[in-house]
Amino acid sequence: MYDRILVPTDGSGPADRAFEQALDLAATYDAALHLLYVVDVSSLAGEFDAVTVVEHLERSGRETVRGLRKRAEEAGVEEVTTKVVEGTPYRTILDYADDEEIDLVVMGTHGRTGLDRYLLGSVTERVVRTADVPVLTVRGSGESDADE
Secondary structure (H helix, E strand, C coil), rough: CCCEEECCCCCCCCHHHHHHHHHHHHHHHCCCCEEEEEEEEEECCCCCCHHHHHHHHHHHHHHHHHHHHHHHHCCCCCCCEEEEEEEEEEHHHHHHHHCCCCCCCEECCCCCCCCCHHHHHHHHHHHHCCCCCCCCCCCCCCCHHHHH
């Protein structure tokens, strides 16, 4: 049913829960797993030391997808692709899904805490509304309808 599954991640708890769901689906369907970390450079416009911030975020992204790749390989998923890119998150996710002929996107409903939590929530909403493929959203632990 699924040959290529995309998991956009930011290293947060909800993203990790989405990864676990995607991992199970990849194992069930013998699907390739794509792990994508998007460094949101649009939010850094005008930052004094944006280059340093982007470098830090890219390094964090590489560590995140490397750890997820290891977990996927240990779980027996044979094909795992990782990518860390700069861009506008929802647009980058949609473009990646199109370019890589993704069959399913699996993502958390919210990301990091505070403002970032709501930004990823809006990213998820935009992906759900505009993706050409199915999108499975996974709630973080402890989330309720009242949180949204």
